[in-house]
Amino acid sequence: MSIRTSRRGSSAPTISDVARAAGVSLMTVSRVINNEANVRPATREKVEAAIAQLNYAPNPAARSLAGAAQIRIGMLYSNPSQGFLSEFLLGTLDQASRLDVQMVVEKCEIGDHEVEVARHLIAGGIDGVILPPPLCEAEAVLALLREAGVPAVVVATGVAPQEMPESAMAVQIDDRAAAEEMTRHVMTLGHRRIGFICGNPNLTASARRYEGFRAALEAVGVPFDEELVAPGLYTYRSGLDAAERLLDLAEPPTAILASNDDMAAATVAVAHRRGLDVPSDLTVCGFDDTTLSTTIWPELTTIHQPIADMARAAVEMMATVIRQKNAEPPAHRMLDYSLIRRQSDAAPRRRPRGF
Template identity: 75%
Template sequence: MDSSTAAPPRPSRRSGSAPTISDVAKLAGVSPMTVSRVINSENNVRPATREVVNAAIATLGYSPNRAARSLAGAGQLRIGLLYSNPSAGFLSEFLLGSLDQASRSDVQIVVEKCELGDHELERAQHLIASGIDGIILPPPLCEAPALLALLDEANVCAVSVATAMRDEDRLAIRIDDHAAAATMTRHIMQLGHRRIGFIKGDPNLAASAERLEGFRAALADAGIAEDPSLIVQGLYTYRSGLDAAEQLLDRVEPPTAIFSSNDDMAAATVAVAHRRGLDVPGDLTVCGFDDTTLSTAIWPELTTIHQPIADMSRSALELLVTTLRRQRGGDGVEVPRLLDFTLIRRQSDAPPRRRPRER
């Protein structure tokens, strides 16, 4: 009768009631404060605890309440995201990752698109003028020197994603392109191929060189002599892939496998092979790089290297936030800057039709 169970008169303003930080805390068996620390990437939480909390967050589908946060005093960071023509599917993954992390870290993302050419500087100025604290740059913008200089000058902290530039002073999130290319090359060799063609990427991008070097290193390791005529130039575009593939298949002794520096050119290679009546992968193995949506949009689907784009952009944002907050006196977790790639095996590779003679 009495109010021993003091629960009833609790209409609680919220009706639909999204999970709160306390719900997460309860589920994880910690205090709300600890959850707060986890979602803000502060570094003084034991990894085990962090994991438990993250699991609870995932289970509940928790996402922090913006209003409460800014009320409680966390200053909201604004960070820009400037992109130009990313390859198919890249951007969506990229956005997904940044978004997810953005809602966690309570940063506001300002997206700005720029066309090719040098509008990039204008657009960047626009972003800077709108008062951003930092910026995320997916390729190919992350390697534009003028842009980087402009940002430096404006004192805007930038993080590059998926670049292969090795500038120690710059924040960057990447995979090991060299190792990835080597891995793919080893995979192709394991299938029995010895005469492997390689289509290079745009010489202006650092990743192109890394990928080529990875290919050559793997070949060398296997004791296969390098044949320069098996390495042809491409520009990452489908169109350039057509020409490159024609060139490789025009050889008197055409390669039994072609490893292309990206999926678009690999798709073009498949098209050329088909036009010549070659079966892929029966007569020719074709492998790509990037795992863009194009790689599963064609037939046969491409064996390729997958970059964890979403994770990369997530990390990029986290790195940026950590860096900025640290500049303001806070401290944060160390963010890993080199993420793992995966070789995705689909239907475009197979052993060569005839067992090649021993080198």
């Protein structure tokens, strides 16, 4: 009846505003929002148009009050590289509150009893689970989840979409392409003798990044030298060792690409200890664009992996799948990365041989 009888000043559109605009009943709008069956496509479109036009977003409080069972999403994390977790939580926190889902966050040491922890989570009556790395590749956990019929979305796995089981949902970036772009960038600067620090070999994303590095080299016709590849584990500590090893080479690289920011930061530390200036004596590039990359000096040139956005996407996918009554095929989502150029790269000091 009345245009606006709201007790608070807020003028956020409600479901009845949408219903009026679309010329349907309020229940129909509710059905569209919740992706329920038995709505004619034409009607659905009309409603969706009205929603878009009014910029309507359902009020989560009302929703859960009205009995839409509160959904609870578990997040199981082990120790990812420092800095990853906070970014990830930031995104999770944000989206969870926006979508009114309750997050149950649980830590578990990997290799230890991750299956038990997962089982505990399931027993706790969780509606779905989000798995950031490195747990996103814990086969035992995934199998358990599949068995229990609990949907899971894995984040930042290196496994290609087409190689994943049908039931899996994933959010990721194209690690291979990103590493390739970074390598090309460094070659464009003039580097030819490029060191590479690998990530944890247990994670497929590490392999993808390495592949990208090799691919770029090959594409440009730079011969591959195995001694320029050092193993790493994504930890700062492993980066220290890898950097020492690369810089101890008879003919050391003029640029080092690390598979993440932590190891890149370690490389910078080693270079400085040896009196090498970064970037004029050595170019160092990271990967992930965690807070660390702008905390150290010089700030790292790195690949921006939109960790917070990935977390947001994961929560959203999960919530959608859980809420919608009629099952839809689970999705993969490939987000965009970007190369962020900061102060840790430059052309090599002396023109490398054959230039």
